Amino acid sequence: MLNKSLVYLSEALPVKGRAFSLRVSFNLSLRDSLKYLLEVCKAVTSTELFLLANQKLASLNIEEKISGFLSAIHADLFNAIEKENINEINEIVFKLTEYNFHIKEITYTNISTLNNYYYLLFKKISSQEIIEDIIFFPLSLQDYACIKKATQRGFKVLEYLTPNFFEESQELIGEILILNTQGIKQGSSADLLGIIYKSYLHKWKKLTDIIDFLIHEQSHLYVYLLNNIDPIVLNPTDLHTSPLRKEKRPLMGVYHATFVLARVYHVLTKALDLNEIPAEEKDYCKELLDYYQKRFKVGLEVLKTHAKMTPLGEGLILSASKLVP
Numbered sequence: 001m002l003n004k005s006l007v008y009l010s011e012a013l014p015v016k017g018r019a020f021s022l023r024v025s026f027n028l029s030l031r032d033s034l035k036y037l038l039e040v041c042k043a044v045t046s047t048e049l050f051l052l053a054n055q056k057l058a059s060l061n062i063e064e065k066i067s068g069f070l071s072a073i074h075a076d077l078f079n080a081i082e083k084e085n086i087n088e089i090n091e092i093v094f095k096l097t098e099y100n101f102h103i104k105e106i107t108y109t110n111i112s113t114l115n116n117y118y119y120l121l122f123k124k125i126s127s128q129e130i131i132e133d134i135i136f137f138p139l140s141l142q143d144y145a146c147i148k149k150a151t152q153r154g155f156k157v158l159e160y161l162t163p164n165f166f167e168e169s170q171e172l173i174g175e176i177l178i179l180n181t182q183g184i185k186q187g188s189s190a191d192l193l194g195i196i197y198k199s200y201l202h203k204w205k206k207l208t209d210i211i212d213f214l215i216h217e218q219s220h221l222y223v224y225l226l227n228n229i230d231p232i233v234l235n236p237t238d239l240h241t242s243p244l245r246k247e248k249r250p251l252m253g254v255y256h257a258t259f260v261l262a263r264v265y266h267v268l269t270k271a272l273d274l275n276e277i278p279a280e281e282k283d284y285c286k287e288l289l290d291y292y293q294k295r296f297k298v299g300l301e302v303l304k305t306h307a308k309m310t311p312l313g314e315g316l317i318l319s320a321s322k323l324v325p
Contacts, residue, residue, distance in 0.1 A: 007315070009022075009226060009230075009312060009316070010312055010315030010316045010318075010319055011316075011319055012259070012262060012263060012266075012316060012319035012320040012322070012323055013164060013263075013266070013319075013323075014164040014165055014167065014168040015164075016164070016167065018168075019167070019168045019171035019172050019222070019225075020063075020171050022222075022225040022226065022228075022229075023065070023171055023172065023194075023225065024062050024063055025225075025228065025229060026193065026225050026228050027060070027062035027063075027066050028062050029228060030066070030070065030071060030074060030193075031057055031060050031062060033074060034057055034070075034073075034074055034077070034096070035054070035057055037074070037077050037078060037081060038050065038053055038054060038057070038093065038096075040081055041077075041081065041089050041093060044086045044089055044090070045089065045090055045093050046090075049090065049093055049094060049097070050093075052097040053093050053094075053096040053097050056096050056097050057096070060101065060102075061102065064102050064103070064104075065102070065103040065104075065171075065174040065194060066101050066102060066103065066174070066194065067099070067101040067102075067103055067174060067175060067194065067195075068174060068175055068192040068193050068194035068195030069099070069101070069118055069121075069175075069192070069195070070101045071190070071191055071192055071193045071194070072118070072121050072122070072125060072191055072192050073092060073095055073096060073121075074191075075125065075191040076088075076092050076121055077089065077092045077093070080092055091117075095117060103174035103175065103194070106155075106170070106173055106174065106175065106176060107174070107175050107176070108144075108148045108151070108175075108176050108178065109175060109176070109177050109178070110139050110141065110144040110178055111136075111139065111177050111178065111179045111180075111197075112138050112139045112144075112180070114177075122177065122192070122197075123136060125189050125191045125192055126184055126187060126189065126192070126197065127183075127184070128189075129253075130183055130184060131247065132183045133182070133183055134181060134182065134183030134184055135181065135182040135183060136179065136180070136181050137180040137181065137182070138180065139178060139179065139180035139200055143180065143200050144178050144200075146200075146204075147178045147198060147200060147204050148176075148178065150204050150205065150207075150210050151176060151198070151204075151210060151213075151214070153207065153210065154207065154210035154211050154213070154214050155169065155214065157207065157211065157271070157276055158211065158214060158215075158267075160276075161267070161270060161271055161274060161276050162267055162270060165215060165218070165263075165267060168218060168222070169214060169218045172194070172218050172221040172222065172225070173194065173196055173214075173217070173218060173221065174194035174195065175194060175195045175196075176195075176196055176197065176198070177195060177196075177197040177198075178197070178198055178200065179197055179198065179199045179200065180199065180200045180201065181199045181201065182201060184197075184199055185198075185199050185201075185202035185203075186198045186199060186202055186213055186216070186217065187217070188217045188220045188221055188224070190224045190227070193221065193224055193225070194221070196213075196214075196217035196218070196221070198213055206278075206281050206284065207276075207277065207278055207281060208268065208271075208277055208281050208284060208285045208288065211267060211268060211271060212264050212268065212288070215260075215263050215264045215267045215268075216260050216263075216264055219259060219260040219263045219264070220256055220260060223255070223256050223259055226312065226316070227252075230310055230312045230313070231310055231313070232252070232255060232309065232310055232312060232313035232316075233251050233252050233255050233307050233308065233309055233310075233313055234308040234309065234310065235251055235306075235307065235308045236250055236251055236252035236255075237250045237251070237252070238250065238251050238306060239251075240254055240302050240306050241254075241298065241302055242254055242257060242299075243257045243258055243261060243295040243296065243298045243299035243302070244257045244261070244295060244299075245257075251302075251303070251306060251307045254299055254302050254303060254307070255299075255303060255307065255309075255313065255317065257295075257299055258296060258299030258300055258302075258303060258317065258320065259316065259317060259320050261292050261295055261296040261299060261324070262296055262320035262321065262323045262324050263320070263323065264292060265289060265292045265293060265296060265323060265324050266323040266324075268285060268288065268289055268292075269289060271285075272285055272286070272289070292324075293324055293325070296324045297324070300317070300321055303317055
């Protein structure tokens with residue numbers, strides 16, 4: 001039985017104030033974990049660097065949005081400590097001191113302009129679960145501007161169409177990276193929490209696809225944040241049929257995909273019903289909805305049959321099932 005204080009977390013549709021609360025909780029845990037890792041590194045860093053990094057962490061306002069690159073630094077520092085690589089540890093701790101991690105409004109970044117450290121770190125993290133070859137190409141300013149404009153249009157439609165999803169997006173998304181990649185279409189990661197990314201080579205010219213992208217990735221971010229306070233799936237690494245990929249996926253990945261499909265289906269259906277989808281895209285949108293409806297049922301059946309879910313995990317997926325007829 002789900003604790004009454006957690007019931008609002010199991011609602012598949014956004015709840016006012018919920019994203020902010022979860023984000024603050026995550027920011028606190030991230031800051032505390034970094035402080036702990038910094039203490040572990042104290043013996044191999046200079047006193048000056050140690051104090052500067054501590055001051056940076058102490059200055060973080062956990063109620064504000066914090067760059068997803070701070071999560072990436074956390075993962076990078078943890079790995080360097082495990083390898084006992086003193087040079088890497090000092091380089092990463094220095095990164096803590098030189099960057100302003102606070103995000104006021106959603107920022108857009110052409111990955112081709114990223115600092116080399118963050119560029120390489122992003123490539124490493126974003127490629128972790130991709131089995132095909134990945135190639136990064138330069139992205140022109142013109143192509144970057146086109147995707148940025150399309151994404152901003154998507155946000156404007158969401159603001160009018162479904163204010164609750166728009167509000168959630170503004171709380172959960174801090175940065176949007178625009179790429180030019182073969183092998184990575186779009187995504188987000190628990191190690192880049194707050195960042196979503198989109199490739200120029202993958203669907204972005206249709207409003208349908210942009211709305212899909214935004215709801216898809218903010219829904220992943222929501223589950224990542226929930227996973228910070230609850231396991232959701234107790235056998236997360238067991239491999240089973242995926243609703244969205246050809247290869248078998250860990251049950252936690254199946255859970256993510258199933259939840260995402262329900263929310264995208266709900267929002268695109270509403271957009272279609274309220275005539276927000278351009279006339280030339282309506283048939284495309286209907287075909288996509290039919291596909292998502294079928295794939296959601298595949299994911300739901302896998303979870304019902306194989307997943308050992310916590311009360312919160314079970315409650316959330318039950319709520320999601322009510323969004324798809």
